[in-house]
Amino acid sequence: MTVDVAVLGAGMHPWGKWGRSFVEYGTAAARAALVDAGVDWRDIGSIVGADTVRGGYPGYVAGATFAKALGWQGARVASVYAACASGAQAIAAARAQILAGLAEVVLVVGADAAPKGFFRPAGGDRPDDPDWLRFRLLGATNPAYFGLYARRRMAVHGDTAEDFAQVKVKNAAMGALNPYARYRKRVTAEEVAASAVVADPLRLLDICATSDGAAALVLSSVGFAHRHGVERPVRIRAVSTVTPRFPNAVLDLPDIATDSAVTVEPAGETFRASIASAAYEEAGIGPEDLSLAEVYDLSTALELQWYEDLGLCGEGEGAKLLREGVTAPGGRIPVNASGGLASFGEAVPAQAIAQVCELTWQLRGTAGDRQIAGARAGITANQGLFGHGSAVVAVR
Amino acid sequence: MPRTRTPAVDGWFGGEGEAFRLLGTRCSSCASVFFPREDAHCRNPHCAGGPLEEVPLSRKGRIWSYTDSRYRPPSPYVSNPELPWEPRALIAVELAAERIVVLGQAAPGITVAELAVGMEVEAVPGVLHEDAETTWTIWHWRPTGVRV
Numbered sequence: 001m002t003v004d005v006a007v008l009g010a011g012m013h014p015w016g017k018w019g020r021s022f023v024e025y026g027t028a029a030a031r032a033a034l035v036d037a038g039v040d041w042r043d044i045g046s047i048v049g050a051d052t053v054r055g056g057y058p059g060y061v062a063g064a065t066f067a068k069a070l071g072w073q074g075a076r077v078a079s080v081y082a083a084c085a086s087g088a089q090a091i092a093a094a095r096a097q098i099l100a101g102l103a104e105v106v107l108v109v110g111a112d113a114a115p116k117g118f119f120r121p122a123g124g125d126r127p128d129d130p131d132w133l134r135f136r137l138l139g140a141t142n143p144a145y146f147g148l149y150a151r152r153r154m155a156v157h158g159d160t161a162e163d164f165a166q167v168k169v170k171n172a173a174m175g176a177l178n179p180y181a182r183y184r185k186r187v188t189a190e191e192v193a194a195s196a197v198v199a200d201p202l203r204l205l206d207i208c209a210t211s212d213g214a215a216a217l218v219l220s221s222v223g224f225a226h227r228h229g230v231e232r233p234v235r236i237r238a239v240s241t242v243t244p245r246f247p248n249a250v251l252d253l254p255d256i257a258t259d260s261a262v263t264v265e266p267a268g269e270t271f272r273a274s275i276a277s278a279a280y281e282e283a284g285i286g287p288e289d290l291s292l293a294e295v296y297d298l299s300t301a302l303e304l305q306w307y308e309d310l311g312l313c314g315e316g317e318g319a320k321l322l323r324e325g326v327t328a329p330g331g332r333i334p335v336n337a338s339g340g341l342a343s344f345g346e347a348v349p350a351q352a353i354a355q356v357c358e359l360t361w362q363l364r365g366t367a368g369d370r371q372i373a374g375a376r377a378g379i380t381a382n383q384g385l386f387g388h389g390s391a392v393v394a395v396r
Numbered sequence: 397m398p399r400t401r402t403p404a405v406d407g408w409f410g411g412e413g414e415a416f417r418l419l420g421t422r423c424s425s426c427a428s429v430f431f432p433r434e435d436a437h438c439r440n441p442h443c444a445g446g447p448l449e450e451v452p453l454s455r456k457g458r459i460w461s462y463t464d465s466r467y468r469p470p471s472p473y474v475s476n477p478e479l480p481w482e483p484r485a486l487i488a489v490e491l492a493a494e495r496i497v498v499l500g501q502a503a504p505g506i507t508v509a510e511l512a513v514g515m516e517v518e519a520v521p522g523v524l525h526e527d528a529e530t531t532w533t534i535w536h537w538r539p540t541g542v543r544v
Contacts, residue, residue, distance in 0.1 A: 120470040127405060132472060133432075137404055137524065137534060138501055139469035144486055147463030148499075155461070155513035199463045200508045246441050247428075251460070251488055251497050260420075260429040261495035264440055 005098045006225035006233035007394065008105070008218040009037025010357040015182040015213030015344045017116075022052050022349075025214035026062075026111030027069040029350075033107065037218035038228070044218075045103035046076035048094045050086035050110030050349035053122070062349065066109045076103060084296070085241065085384025086110060087215070087352030088392060092239040094219050104224045110349035111214035118142065119210065119346075131254040131385065138256065142298070143207050145253045147199030150301035154201065157316040159304065161201055163323070165192035167300035168205050170328050171336045175343020177370040180354075182211050183343045192300075206300040211345025215354035234363045236356070238282035238393040244271040253385055272309040275389035276381055280311075283393035287311040290333055291375040292362055294355035296382040296390075297340040306381055307335065334372050337362060352390050355380035363396040404524045404532040407433055407450075416521045417452035418498065418535055424449055429494045453498070456518045456540060457489040460497045462511045474525045474532075483507075487537040489517055503538035516540045 011032025013025040026049070034041055047070075049062030063079040076097070080089040087110040094106035118141045126132040134140040153159040172187035187205060195204035225233040244252075247259030249266040269277060280286050287310055295310065297303035304318030312333055313321040321327055327335040338344070338358040341351065359378040361367040375396075382390035403409065408431075409418050420431035423438035425446030430439065431453060438445040468481040475481065485502035502511070503520055522536035 118467075118470045121472065123471075125472075130432075133405065134499075135469060136472040136474075138486060138499060139465055139473035139475075139484065140486060140499065141465055141467075141469050144463050144465050144469075148461040148486070148488055151463055152461035152513065197466050199465055201463075246439060247495075249495075249497075251499065255499075257431045257498040258496055259439070260431070262493075263426050263428045264442060 003099055004222055004235035004237055005095050006220050006222050006230065006235055007356070007360045008039060008220050008225055008228065008230060008233060009033040009035070010360040011036055011216045012180045012354060012357055013111070013214040014180050015211045015347060018212045020113065020212070022111040022113045022214070023065055023069050025113065025212060026066050026109045026216070029111060029214035029216040030066055030070060030107055030109045033216035033218050039105060039218055041070050042073050044075050044105055044107045046078070046094065046097050046106040048090045048106060048108050049079045050090040050353065051079050051081040052112045052349050062109070082388040083385035084348055085352060085382055085388035085390035086349040087354070088239060088382060088390035089241055089388070091217065091219070091236070091353065091356060091392060092241050095236060095239055098219060098221050105218060105220040107216065107218055108353060109214070109216045110353045112347040112349050113212045114210035114347055116210070130256065134254045134256055141199070142253060143199040143202060145251070146207060146299035146302060147202050148251065149305065150202050150206070150299060151200070153301055153304065157319065159301065159319045161193070162189060163304065163319040164202070164206050164300040165189040166322055167297065167303045168192050168342055170322070171297060171340040171342035174329065174337050174370050175339020177368065178339045178343065181339045181343040182209070182345050202299055202301065208298050208341035209345035211347050213344060213347030213350045213354070215350045215357050217353060217356060217360070232396060234360045234394055234396050236392060237395050238279045238391070240275050240279035240282065240389055240391040242274055242278045242389040243387050245274065252387070270309065271389070272306065272383060275383065275391050276310045276379070278389070279379060279391035279393050285377060285393065289377050290379055292337055292359070292372045292378045293333060293335045294338060294340070294358050294378065294380045295335055297336060297342050298346070300342070303335065303340070310379065310381055329370070329372065337367065337370050337372055352380065352382045352392070355382065356392050356394060359392070359394040363394060399526060399529055399531045401531045401533055404534050409519070409521070409535045412521070416519060417455060418519050420451055420453050420494070421448040422451040429496065431496060431498055454491045454493045456516055457491040459511060459513050459515045459517060460488040460490045461513060462487045462508055464508050485511060487511065487517060489537055500535050500537045503536040506538065510539065
């Protein structure tokens with residue numbers, strides 16, 4: 001087990017397609033987190049930005065860009081790129097600085113202005129980039145991979161399209177209660193079934209949209225939080241940023257093939273499961289201790305997969321857990337009380353930070369109409385393109 | 397003038413007709429197989445590494461999963477925007493001997509309605525797209541027993 005860090009403040013910019021710059025979104029989220037923390041920007045010792053793409057510079061600019069927008073004040077700066085896990089790595093970098101004594105209070109910011117339609121690789125002929133190759137050679141979009149996973153679940157575990165639709169119904173009902181969510185309307189199973197097929201067997205309402213959005217956190221040492229007058233802060237107890245183990249035997253975005261398992265037997269747990277188990281081990285808790293989970297529901301079917309990877313149920317039992325209401329509000333372990341990506345959409349550098357914002361509000365008991373009663377411990381789970389793990393455990 | 401037939405990607409497949417194969421590489425030290433080919437260094441962390449040799453993969457495998465794209469994929473996928481988009485099935489195929497899953501487009505005319513997890517398919521030569529001078533070739537997965 002490691003030493004906790006405190007979450008002093010959490011803030012977001014509402015998600016949607018707003019047509020403004022990522023700097024504007026991130027700065028708004030940062031200011032909200034600073035106000036929430038009761039910390040002046042000038043007292044922030046370090047800022048960590050989760051990177052987006054601007055003007056052909058993927059990454060490199062985020063931390064300093066937000067620092068400039070907030071007003072240069074000499075803080076230490078870092079920027080991290082880990083695709084969808086960028087936010088978790090930003091939190092990990094901030095936490096490491098705090099635990100190492102390099103900074104007492106750190107601002108973490110992730111923001112994006114997503115392009116319309118499918119995500120696609122950067123331009124030019126780049127045959128050494130697996131992300132470019134899967135589009136160029138196969139036309140394999142992100143939803144195509146989600147479709148592969150969904151079909152595999154149907155074949156192996158007997159999941160149905162109706163099961164997948166119920167994930168959307170559940171998450172939309174929670175998103176309707178979240179002022180930061182892009183989609184704030186309840187959805188019925190009939191509406192999911194009536195939406196267009198995007199990648200067989202998944203329909204439009206099974207797949208998350210791309211969105212603009214931003215999220216920010218103010219993290220500090222627990223000692224700083226106490227001196228700051230916060231007696232019982234929400235605490236981050238673990239941040240998992242593990243990579244896969246060879247051979248990675250489950251087809252993963254953006255790869256065209258798995259690693260061959262012909263000479264080395266695959267590890268007993270998949271990459272996704274290893275992301276969660278590393279977080280549990282570091283936090284010294286298990287799935288039975290959780291009050292809630294925020295998981296990466298890029299598709300409805302993928303949320304069911306995470307139930308199993310997080311150890312909320314056995315392999316193949318995800319749909320059963322959902323049907324029994326265990327992951328719904330009032331269930332033993334509500335999942336995606338925020339509404340999830342189903343309600344927010346993807347704003348890549350922000351989403352892993354947004355998950356921790358939701359845990360923070362839930363653990364403080366300030367999540368309003370979507371509050372999970374008596375929440376004491378929560379986990380986030382997420383996965384970044386190219387082998388980036390992401391999970392955070394927070395407790396109070 | 398006839399178009400030149402050129403692989404859409406170098407060194408990933410070769411051979412004509414029945415002899416068509418996906419081409420990977422195999423580590424001469426630990427025998428790990430790589431597709432897409434790994435020519436620089438063995439990626440098995442338990443292996444000190446050795447020369448990597450080209451190896452043809454099994455021609456037949458079984459469907460791990462499948463899907464399609466009902467909307468036109470963005471560039472760098474090449475398609476004619478003036479023609480209506482026809483969805484192409486994508487098949488992930490498990491090759492038993494290599495214990496690897498390889499994704500590919502289904503042969504033309506194969507739709508998801510004709511596929512099932514576990515079904516046997518084979519690698520066949522195919523066309524990705526054509527431009528004025530070049531026919532860009534690729535591998536396709538086709539259910540065994542289906543002839544064109």
